[in-house]
Amino acid sequence: MTSYASKRCITCGDVYHMLQSGEGFPEYGNHTDSRWCIECYGLVLGALKDVKPKFIKRTVNVLETEMYSGVNVSQVLEWEREEILAHEGMLYARRVFVPLFDTVNPGNHNSVRQVFAQDGEFKGTPFILSTWSLSPDKNSVLIEMEYNVLLDKLTVPWKEYRR
Numbered sequence: 001m002t003s004y005a006s007k008r009c010i011t012c013g014d015v016y017h018m019l020q021s022g023e024g025f026p027e028y029g030n031h032t033d034s035r036w037c038i039e040c041y042g043l044v045l046g047a048l049k050d051v052k053p054k055f056i057k058r059t060v061n062v063l064e065t066e067m068y069s070g071v072n073v074s075q076v077l078e079w080e081r082e083e084i085l086a087h088e089g090m091l092y093a094r095r096v097f098v099p100l101f102d103t104v105n106p107g108n109h110n111s112v113r114q115v116f117a118q119d120g121e122f123k124g125t126p127f128i129l130s131t132w133s134l135s136p137d138k139n140s141v142l143i144e145m146e147y148n149v150l151l152d153k154l155t156v157p158w159k160e161y162r163r
Ligand SMILES: [Zn+2]
Pocket: 009, 010, 011, 012, 013, 014, 036, 037, 038, 039, 040, 041
């Protein structure tokens, strides 16, 4: 099933129809902003093509950061335990990530999930915990950081803003 939406372009005022999802959607995959018709959106993309990013999201091991290098796996496992206990008996949403696979030892399972610091100076900071069922020495703590291109350094945790 497909659904078309009729829209009026905010720039030229033309009415256009866009496929929002379903069969054939990829053919319109580059038309991801419903404010403009396809022609105007092409001009917008062309005008912005030479703009260089100033900030980039990078997921890194905490050991690569200055401020979080002291956060270790056992601390984050403890925060995770506290988080689970605090939600005892209730469902709660957790952000999980695609795991890695151990092709040499398929029984070695990886789990990657977000854990918020429960206390201390980093309380509320979202860390990413990666654990392995058979090789705990490979467990690690990651964090999504904002990489400042001009300063050439990781500065603060990445934050998403809705548009
Ligand atoms: Zn237009």
